[in-house]
Amino acid sequence: DERLKHDGEFMVDGMIFGMPEARVFEEDYDGPPVVGETMTALPHLAPLTHEGNKTHEVRLDTFAQKIEVANGKTFNAWTFGGTVPGPTLHVREGDRVVFTMKNRSDEMVSVTEPVPGGSPFFSQLNENNYLKTEPAVSPMPHSMDFHSGTVAADDKWRTIPPGQSIEFEWVANYPGVFMYHCGTPSVLMHTAMGQYGAVVVSPKEGYDTDDQVDREYVIVQSEYYLRKHGDEYRYDHTAAMNRNPSQVVFNGHVNALNSEPLRANAGERVRLYLMNAGPNDTSSFHVIGAIFDRVWYEGNRENEWRGMQTVLLGASNSAVVEFIVPEEGSYKLVDHEFADAERGAAGTLIAGPR
Amino acid sequence: DERLKHDGEFMVDGMIFGMPEARVFEEDYDGPPVVGETMTALPHLAPLTHEGNKTHEVRLDTFAQKIEVANGKTFNAWTFGGTVPGPTLHVREGDRVVFTMKNRSDEMVSVTEPVPGGSPFFSQLNENNYLKTEPAVSPMPHSMDFHSGTVAADDKWRTIPPGQSIEFEWVANYPGVFMYHCGTPSVLMHTAMGQYGAVVVSPKEGYDTDDQVDREYVIVQSEYYLRKHGDEYRYDHTAAMNRNPSQVVFNGHVNALNSEPLRANAGERVRLYLMNAGPNDTSSFHVIGAIFDRVWYEGNRENEWRGMQTVLLGASNSAVVEFIVPEEGSYKLVDHEFADAERGAAGTLIAGPR
Amino acid sequence: DERLKHDGEFMVDGMIFGMPEARVFEEDYDGPPVVGETMTALPHLAPLTHEGNKTHEVRLDTFAQKIEVANGKTFNAWTFGGTVPGPTLHVREGDRVVFTMKNRSDEMVSVTEPVPGGSPFFSQLNENNYLKTEPAVSPMPHSMDFHSGTVAADDKWRTIPPGQSIEFEWVANYPGVFMYHCGTPSVLMHTAMGQYGAVVVSPKEGYDTDDQVDREYVIVQSEYYLRKHGDEYRYDHTAAMNRNPSQVVFNGHVNALNSEPLRANAGERVRLYLMNAGPNDTSSFHVIGAIFDRVWYEGNRENEWRGMQTVLLGASNSAVVEFIVPEEGSYKLVDHEFADAERGAAGTLIAGPR
Ligand SMILES: [Cu+2]
Ligand SMILES: [Cu+2]
Ligand SMILES: [Cu+2]
Ligand SMILES: [Cu+2]
Ligand SMILES: [Cu+2]
Ligand SMILES: [Cu+2]
Ligand code: NA
Ligand code: NA
Ligand code: NA
Ligand code: NA
Ligand code: NA
Ligand code: NA
Ligand SMILES: [Zn+2]
Ligand SMILES: [Zn+2]
Ligand SMILES: [Zn+2]
Ligand SMILES: [Zn+2]
Ligand SMILES: [Zn+2]
Ligand SMILES: [Zn+2]
Ligand SMILES: [Zn+2]
Ligand SMILES: [Zn+2]
Ligand SMILES: [Zn+2]
CATH class of the missing domain: 2.60.40.420 (Cupredoxins -  blue copper proteins)
Incomplete structure (x- = not known):
C-alpha cells in the first residue's frame, strides 16, 4: 500500500502503525515557532482544502510566555506556540503528520508580530491577543504527546532539554477531537503550566450535518x-x-x-x-x-x-x-x-x- | 404550518424557534403559586391525557419558604412553588408552554393548603409534606431558565425584581428530562438556595417499553x-x-x-x-x-x-x-x-x- | 423452563428472578478462602471452558489482611479473599452462581500458600504477591453485594457477624463487568478498607472482536x-x-x-x-x-x-x-x-x- 512510507510500518484495519523512530537533534532555528497551514489560534479552525489524504509538515515549538488569564492576572506560562492553549491543528482522518518541536524555553520568543508566509495562527492572534502574550524565559525539559497519534510513548513523546529539537511522525488513524500536551513529569504541573491544545481530525466521510x-x-x-x-x-x-x-x-x-x-x-x-x-x-x-x-x-x-x-x-x-x-x-x-x-x-x- | 403561532416564528427540522419577546409586567395576583394540570410534587409524574400536541398555560411563582432538608435542619430556601426541588412539569414533545412567573419573594406564600381546582401539586404535597414547608420572606431578584426551552436567554430568562411578573413561551422541541432553575447571578447561589426542578418532555413516539x-x-x-x-x-x-x-x-x-x-x-x-x-x-x-x-x-x-x-x-x-x-x-x-x-x-x- | 431451579423463580425477557432466600449458618470451615475454577488474581481473567450455561459453586471468605499499597506503606485491610481488590470472578451471561462467604475477620487467614486443587487465584498470587499479604485479625460484621446479581438487597446482601456464613444464589442476567463490595454501613468505610472486586460476565454472543x-x-x-x-x-x-x-x-x-x-x-x-x-x-x-x-x-x-x-x-x-x-x-x-x-x-x- 502506498500509504506505508517507511520500513516497519504496517496496517491493521486500514490504519497505519509502526512509525519510524523519533529523531532528537540540534538545529540552528529561530524562525516562526508555529508552522503549518492548518494551525490556528482559538477559537478558529482552519478549513481543509486538500482532497483525500496528505502529509502535513508541522512545527510547534515550546517556550515560556507571560500571559494574562484574568483581568490583570498574569503568570509566566509554559506554552506550545506562545499561547495557552496552544494552536489548534486540523487534519483529515488518514493524514500523516511530520512533526518538529524545538525546546526554546531558554529563549525569548515573540508571537505577537505577524510572520510573512506563516501559519494563520499569527495573524489571528495579532487580531485578538486577549492573552496579552509577552516573551519570557523558563528553561525546562519538555515533550509532546498527541492523543491523536498511535505510537510508542517512550519513543515519540520523549523529553528533550532546552536547545534540542525532536522530530517524529504519526498518522491520524482515528477521527475526532484530541488533546495534545507535554508529557514530562510532573505531567500535572506541565499541563497546568499551560502546555496543551487540541487536534481536530475530521472524519473521511465527514459528519452527516x-x-x-x-x-x-x-x-x-x-x-x-x-x-x-x-x-x-x-x-x-x-x-x-x-x-x-x-x-x-x-x-x-x-x-x-x-x-x-x-x-x-x-x-x-x-x-x-x-x-x-x-x-x-x-x-x-x-x-x-x-x-x-x-x-x-x-x-x-x-x-x-x-x-x-x-x-x-x-x-x-x-x-x-x-x-x-x-x-x-x-x-x-x-x-x-x-x-x-x-x-x-x-x-x-x-x-x-x- | 398551524404550529407557528406568532410573527417571527420559524421551523427547522420540524422544530419551532423564534418565540415572541418576553413580557415583564405587574399583576395583582395572590392566587395559587402553581398552576397547571401537569404540575406535580416529587416523586409524582402527571399522566398526559391529551392526544397530539397542546398549549399548556403554566404558572410557577418564586418565593421564599422555610423547609427542612434533614431531621431538624431547616433553612429559608428560595423556591419555585414553595418546595425544593420545585414541581415537575410534564408535557409532550412539540407542546407549547405559555409560562408565567411572579416574583413573590417579598410575600409570605403558603403552599400546604389544598387549593380547589388547582394543580395536583398541592394535594400531593399536602399528603406528604416531608419538607415541612412554612412561609418565609426573602426579597430578591430572580429569573427562570428552562433547559427544555430553546430561546434567547437574555430575553426569556431575564431577572425580575420582587413584585414583578414575567411571561414567555417556549416549545418543547426535544424530548427528555430537563432541568429548570433560576439563572440570576450568582447562579451557584440561586440554585444552591433551592431554585430548581425538572421538566419531563415525553417523546412523540414514546419509549419502546x-x-x-x-x-x-x-x-x-x-x-x-x-x-x-x-x-x-x-x-x-x-x-x-x-x-x-x-x-x-x-x-x-x-x-x-x-x-x-x-x-x-x-x-x-x-x-x-x-x-x-x-x-x-x-x-x-x-x-x-x-x-x-x-x-x-x-x-x-x-x-x-x-x-x-x-x-x-x-x-x-x-x-x-x-x-x-x-x-x-x-x-x-x-x-x-x-x-x-x-x-x-x-x-x-x-x-x-x- | 429447566433454567428455573427453585420454587418462586420466574422469567422476564429470558432473565431469571426470584431467587431462594439467603441462608445464614455456622460452619466448621478452615479450608481455602477462595473456591472456584474461575476465580483469579488481578490482572488475570480465567478462560471459560464450558459451553452454554452452568452453575458455579463459589466461595469467597472475608477476613483482615495486612497489605502494602505503596512502597513501605502497609495497613490492615478488610478483604475478600485476602487481597485488595479481591479475586475476579468470571462467568457467562445466564450462568448461575451459588455463593458462600464465611466472615473470618476474627481469624488469621493466610493466602500466600498455594492450595492443592484450589482456585487459580492462589498460584497466581503466589507468583506475584505485590501486596505482600500477611494474616491479620479485625473482627467486624460484613456482607457481600454483587452488582452482577439481581436480587433483594435486604435478603442476599445481609450483614453477618464474625464466625457466621451466608449462602445465596444469583443468575448473571446481564453481561458486563460488575463491581462487588461489602454493603455494610458505613459502606464508604467498608469499601475504602478494601472490600471490593470485579465480576466479569461474558455475553452469550461474545463481543464482535x-x-x-x-x-x-x-x-x-x-x-x-x-x-x-x-x-x-x-x-x-x-x-x-x-x-x-x-x-x-x-x-x-x-x-x-x-x-x-x-x-x-x-x-x-x-x-x-x-x-x-x-x-x-x-x-x-x-x-x-x-x-x-x-x-x-x-x-x-x-x-x-x-x-x-x-x-x-x-x-x-x-x-x-x-x-x-x-x-x-x-x-x-x-x-x-x-x-x-x-x-x-x-x-x-x-x-x-x-
Ligand atoms: Cu513540559
Ligand atoms: Cu494525555
Ligand atoms: Cu434566583
Ligand atoms: Cu442551566
Ligand atoms: Cu464489610
Ligand atoms: Cu454497590
Ligand atoms: Na469566562
Ligand atoms: Na479520579
Ligand atoms: Na437519603
Ligand atoms: Na469542573
Ligand atoms: Na501506579
Ligand atoms: Na456526587
Ligand atoms: Zn517520513
Ligand atoms: Zn501526556
Ligand atoms: Zn480520577
Ligand atoms: Zn402565544
Ligand atoms: Zn440557568
Ligand atoms: Zn467542571
Ligand atoms: Zn440452588
Ligand atoms: Zn453495596
Ligand atoms: Zn455524586
Whole structure:
C-alpha cells in the first residue's frame, strides 16, 4: 500500500502503525515557532482544502510566555506556540503528520508580530491577543504527546532539554477531537503550566450535518492553579493536587469568549469542537438557551447522541456538538458545575437576526 | 404550518424557534403559586391525557419558604412553588408552554393548603409534606431558565425584581428530562438556595417499553451547602465554591425517599426519571440489587444503553432508567460516590410480592 | 423452563428472578478462602471452558489482611479473599452462581500458600504477591453485594457477624463487568478498607472482536484514604468524606502494574476489563500512545463507542476497552485526572516486537 512510507510500518484495519523512530537533534532555528497551514489560534479552525489524504509538515515549538488569564492576572506560562492553549491543528482522518518541536524555553520568543508566509495562527492572534502574550524565559525539559497519534510513548513523546529539537511522525488513524500536551513529569504541573491544545481530525466521510453547518468554533476548557507571589501569579502544586482551581476557563482566559464573543445568526447551525483539557476536572458543558441537536463523543461519528442539554466530559475527553440558534439574542456557554462557571468557565455567543 | 403561532416564528427540522419577546409586567395576583394540570410534587409524574400536541398555560411563582432538608435542619430556601426541588412539569414533545412567573419573594406564600381546582401539586404535597414547608420572606431578584426551552436567554430568562411578573413561551422541541432553575447571578447561589426542578418532555413516539412500565417516579438529586448560624442553617458560599456539600439529597430531603419509600412489586418494570441538578457534582446513580435494563441518556430515545449497574450524570444531566424488580424486598437507591451517599443521597424502594 | 431451579423463580425477557432466600449458618470451615475454577488474581481473567450455561459453586471468605499499597506503606485491610481488590470472578451471561462467604475477620487467614486443587487465584498470587499479604485479625460484621446479581438487597446482601456464613444464589442476567463490595454501613468505610472486586460476565454472543483479541487483562481502579499512625497507616474517614485520597491505584497498589507490567506485542489487539471501584471518584482512563478502538460501556455489547482517547467512568462504572498496540515500546496507563495519576493511578504496558 502506498500509504506505508517507511520500513516497519504496517496496517491493521486500514490504519497505519509502526512509525519510524523519533529523531532528537540540534538545529540552528529561530524562525516562526508555529508552522503549518492548518494551525490556528482559538477559537478558529482552519478549513481543509486538500482532497483525500496528505502529509502535513508541522512545527510547534515550546517556550515560556507571560500571559494574562484574568483581568490583570498574569503568570509566566509554559506554552506550545506562545499561547495557552496552544494552536489548534486540523487534519483529515488518514493524514500523516511530520512533526518538529524545538525546546526554546531558554529563549525569548515573540508571537505577537505577524510572520510573512506563516501559519494563520499569527495573524489571528495579532487580531485578538486577549492573552496579552509577552516573551519570557523558563528553561525546562519538555515533550509532546498527541492523543491523536498511535505510537510508542517512550519513543515519540520523549523529553528533550532546552536547545534540542525532536522530530517524529504519526498518522491520524482515528477521527475526532484530541488533546495534545507535554508529557514530562510532573505531567500535572506541565499541563497546568499551560502546555496543551487540541487536534481536530475530521472524519473521511465527514459528519452527516456538514452541509448544514453555518459556523464552527473550537473551545478548550482547562483549569489554572495559581497563587499570588508579590505582584505576579505562580503555579500552586498543592492546589493542583487538591483539585482547587483558581480559574476555570474557556480558551485560556476568563474573558476569552466574553470580550470577543462567538457570533452567529438566528436559525443557523453552530458546531463546537470541545476539548476538556483538565488537568483534573470534568466539564458539564451547556449552552444557556440551546439544546445540542447532535453530540459526537470524542468527535467520532459512531458515538452520536441527540437532544442533550449538557455534555459531561472527563479529563482529556472531547466532543463535537451542534445546536440551532433559536433566535436573535445572547447565549452563555458554561460549565454547569457552577463553582467552575463562577471561576470563569463561561463565554458568550451573540446571535444576530435571521 | 398551524404550529407557528406568532410573527417571527420559524421551523427547522420540524422544530419551532423564534418565540415572541418576553413580557415583564405587574399583576395583582395572590392566587395559587402553581398552576397547571401537569404540575406535580416529587416523586409524582402527571399522566398526559391529551392526544397530539397542546398549549399548556403554566404558572410557577418564586418565593421564599422555610423547609427542612434533614431531621431538624431547616433553612429559608428560595423556591419555585414553595418546595425544593420545585414541581415537575410534564408535557409532550412539540407542546407549547405559555409560562408565567411572579416574583413573590417579598410575600409570605403558603403552599400546604389544598387549593380547589388547582394543580395536583398541592394535594400531593399536602399528603406528604416531608419538607415541612412554612412561609418565609426573602426579597430578591430572580429569573427562570428552562433547559427544555430553546430561546434567547437574555430575553426569556431575564431577572425580575420582587413584585414583578414575567411571561414567555417556549416549545418543547426535544424530548427528555430537563432541568429548570433560576439563572440570576450568582447562579451557584440561586440554585444552591433551592431554585430548581425538572421538566419531563415525553417523546412523540414514546419509549419502546411504554406498554411494559408498571410504575414511574421522578427523582432529582442535588447538593445543599449549609452551615449552622445560631439555631438555623444558612447557605455557605465558600463551601459551595469548594464543592463541600453539607447534604446530598434525593427530592430535597435526606429522608424524602426513606420515610415515604417508593413502591413496586416483584417482577414489575419500574421507570425512573432522573435529574442531577448539581449545582456542582456528578451522580453515579445505582439501585442496590438491580441492574438498569434500559438507560436513555437525557431521556432521549436515541441515546439508549443497556444493562448498566450505574449511570454517571454530570451537573444538569438526566436519564430515564428502567429496571425489573427482582423479588420481594427492599432496595436502596444511592449515589455510588459513597461520600455523597453518606451525606444523604440514598432512598428506598419497597417491593411487594409478585 | 429447566433454567428455573427453585420454587418462586420466574422469567422476564429470558432473565431469571426470584431467587431462594439467603441462608445464614455456622460452619466448621478452615479450608481455602477462595473456591472456584474461575476465580483469579488481578490482572488475570480465567478462560471459560464450558459451553452454554452452568452453575458455579463459589466461595469467597472475608477476613483482615495486612497489605502494602505503596512502597513501605502497609495497613490492615478488610478483604475478600485476602487481597485488595479481591479475586475476579468470571462467568457467562445466564450462568448461575451459588455463593458462600464465611466472615473470618476474627481469624488469621493466610493466602500466600498455594492450595492443592484450589482456585487459580492462589498460584497466581503466589507468583506475584505485590501486596505482600500477611494474616491479620479485625473482627467486624460484613456482607457481600454483587452488582452482577439481581436480587433483594435486604435478603442476599445481609450483614453477618464474625464466625457466621451466608449462602445465596444469583443468575448473571446481564453481561458486563460488575463491581462487588461489602454493603455494610458505613459502606464508604467498608469499601475504602478494601472490600471490593470485579465480576466479569461474558455475553452469550461474545463481543464482535473475540477472535481478534490477543491479550486480555483486568484492571480495577480505586482510592485509598490512609493516614500515618505511628509506623502504620490507617483509614481516615474524614479524608474519605472530603474526597481527598492518599493513593489512587490500579489493582490495589501504586506499583502493581509497574513492577510487573502488562505485556503484549506490536500489532496485537489488547482488551482491558476496567472497573472503577471508587469509592468516591471518577476515572478518566487513558493509555498514553494508544486510542481505544472499541469501548463497551459497562461491558455491554449494546453500549459500543469507537475511537476514544479517554473513557470516563463514574464510581462503580466499568468498561471493556480494546486498542491495537501501535509498535514496540512502553505505554503508560493513567487516570488522566492528573492529580489522581500523581497519587498512583498509573501503570505500564510493555510491547515486544511484531
Ligand atoms: Cu513540559
Ligand atoms: Cu442551566
Ligand atoms: Cu434566583
Ligand atoms: Cu454497590
Ligand atoms: Cu464489610
Ligand atoms: Cu494525555
Ligand atoms: Na469566562
Ligand atoms: Na469542573
Ligand atoms: Na456526587
Ligand atoms: Na437519603
Ligand atoms: Na479520579
Ligand atoms: Na501506579
Ligand atoms: Zn517520513
Ligand atoms: Zn501526556
Ligand atoms: Zn467542571
Ligand atoms: Zn402565544
Ligand atoms: Zn440557568
Ligand atoms: Zn455524586
Ligand atoms: Zn440452588
Ligand atoms: Zn453495596
Ligand atoms: Zn480520577
